[in-house]
Amino acid sequence: MQSQDPVYSQNDPLLVDNSIISKKRDHWKTIAKIATVFIGILFITSEVVGKNNENKHDSLANQTLGDNATEANSLPPLHRTYFKTQIKSILLRPKPGQNSVKFTYDIIKNTYSHDNDDGSQVRPYVASNIERVVDKENNETYLHPEYPLEIAHIHWVFNVEIPGKSVEKILVQVPGIEHNADDEGEIYAKFAVNKTSNNIPMNKTMALDRNIDTVTMNIIIHKPIKFLKTNSKESSGVTFSIKVYWKTGKYPTPPVSSNTTTSKKFSTSSRSNDTELRRSEELKEQYGYIQLQPESGQNYVKFTYDIINNIYSHDNEDGSPVNPKQVFNIKRVVDEENNEAYIGQEALYRRSNMYWQFDLRNTGKNVEKVVVKMTGMDEITQYAGSVECCLNYLINCTDIPINESLTIEQYVGKLYIEITLHRPIKVLKTDVKGRKSVESFSIEVYWKDEPSYPLTTTTAVTEMNTTPKTIATSPTSKDPKLHLQYDNTTTTFTQEDKLIELRPTSEANYVKFWYNIVRNTYSQTHTNGSPVKPYLVANIERTIDTRLGEVFLHKKERSEHWASIAWFFNIDVKGKLVEKIIIRMSGIEELILNSGTTQIGENLNLISKSTRIPIEQNLTIDNPQLQVFFIMLHWSTDENQQMDARAFKTDLEDGINSESFSVEVFWKSKQDHNQTTISI
DSSP states (O other): OOOOOOOOOTTOTTSOOGGGSOOOOGGGHHHHHHHHHHHHHHHHHHHHHTGGGGGGOSTTOOOOHHHHHHHHHHOOSEEEEEOOOOSSOEEOOOOTTOSEEEEEEETTTTEESOOOTTSOOOOOSEEESEEEEEETTTTEEEEEESSTTSOEEEEEEEEOOOTTEEEEEEEEEOTTGGGSOTTTEEEEEEEEETTEEEEEOBTEEEEOOSOOOEEEEEEEEOSSSOEEEEETTTOOOEEEEEEEEEEESOOOOOOOOTTOOSOSSOEEOOOOOOHHHHHTOOOOEESSOEEOOOOTTOOEEEEEEETTTTEESEEOTTSOBOOOSEEESEEEEEETTTTEEEEEESSTTSOEEEEEEEEOOBTTEEEEEEEEEEOSOTTOOTTTEEEEEEEETTEEEEEOOTTSEEEEOSOOSEEEEEEEESSSOOEEEEOOTTOSOOOOEEEEEEEEESOOOOSSSEEEEEOTTSOOOOOOOBOOOBOOOOOOOOOEEEEEOOOOSOOEEOOOOTTSOEEEEEEETTTTEESOOOTTSOOOOOSEEESEEEEEETTTTEEEEEESSTTSSEEEEEEEEEOOOTTEEEEEEEEEEOSOHHHHHBTOEEEEEETTOTTSOEEEOOTTSEEEEESOOOSEEEEEEEEEOOTTOOOOOOEEEEETTTTTTOOSEEEEEEEEEGGGOOOOOOOO
């Protein structure tokens, strides 16, 4: 079987989640206002100093030694390099006849030891709020947060899976790591096996006894310091190196525990019940969904977590232990002396969160009801933290009542449970003495035997014009951004009161409409040949940032608290009914994370009932019974948030043929219409 790049989301536990970008606490607000002015002065200064070097901002490019020498001589006293990213992993493969390979990054020369397998330049997988700084006057090169009040992070992802071979050992080396304190920043590596990520020790060879396919290198900077500072006269410049050794053959697959039930999909937990071992165990992560499925002939399952023993009621479908998707700055404490067990912050007063993700979809069954309950949440307050249940990660969330159950009576495909802590409080707190176990939280799922929703990575919505029985939604992650400055060219949109007519092509009963932000073009024109335009444009402009090589939509006047752009579509076709609509948007993470929304709504009324469009997923609407609908992006901030969230953000080069958003419509003949519909 050929090795393939694993598919990641920006929320993968092997990477640091976007949610680690710090939420500003109340006592930072005054400091932030002063710092914004100061940072603006510094930023303008750096832009002036670096103006003649805009063509060198393609960071982490593999250049020849001669090129770097020329660049070093031409740099100003303080030069800043900004990082671009790639959405694929870096393939590590030994040369023919060898069984090892060593990958390095040199921060001084700004070069890698390898290219991608297609010959393109290697780039990190994630780079947020981080810059490489060259200080010629002091002979220093280092990493630094672009905006001092926010966490900076950068990650590389490596694919080490080779057919017929297994990784025997890994050596990760970071020269000079001892010069940085833990509270200032961190650098660490992880590998993935059986859906669980594990740390790799620094500067020490780690032997493996399991098949692995992925390794990540992670750098996080907590404070505005010169991180991994390197002296160009005293150091080789190698910031980190990863050496991987392979051997022929695969490790045997660990047998599934005999303590499982007869279900092939979902088994009761086989974790050890050794009390001393369980109570000292640290929290781990897994990058797969926890699959919840009932036993054969049943339509019910109850999933529980016991914080005292760190044990779940079930294992994953492959027999591996269940773990959260992400654990960031969170620790589990079992304190026998003070008679308590709880979840708390590892580094106090820093952004902390953990979440679990569940897949409830089952062939031949629909979810009828979900009941979620958490105990020991008395210290949760508006400013101390939150615990939420989400039907789509980061959107469609609601607070779980303190020590009460939350009941969801609608179709649920995927479910996310997230705990976020802003202050050093204790959650899932319970007494320890006299207790062998505790039910810290539970999820009860009830199914009914009906044709199931498609088992695809889509958010399904049926009968949009039927009032759904749904839970209340509440705002989720809000990550204020400081003002961004762009070396840019801008395009101002014009609007027109004209619907975009979508019609099926020939006998296909299908059409696809799309918008490309790089070319600023649509897939079709109006029926009279005139160009398509948005129906509504308010305080929106398209910007090309030549410094970062990106293009995006954002607010034209950042001091304004809102902005919107919307397109209206007419899909009414004589003799046909709309069977399905599929909508997808890309590059909208920053907008969603900063209190913005992306939505599809009924008719021509912008305040009519609407459904949110998820991040990088299809929104599928079956039997919508619509003739006219709109798609809208909306920016909304309060008076204390001076952010500039970007939407449809894409790389100028890579996005030349991308679809910023797309609308697919499927029709069927009226005589083929089945009058029986399903409501949620």
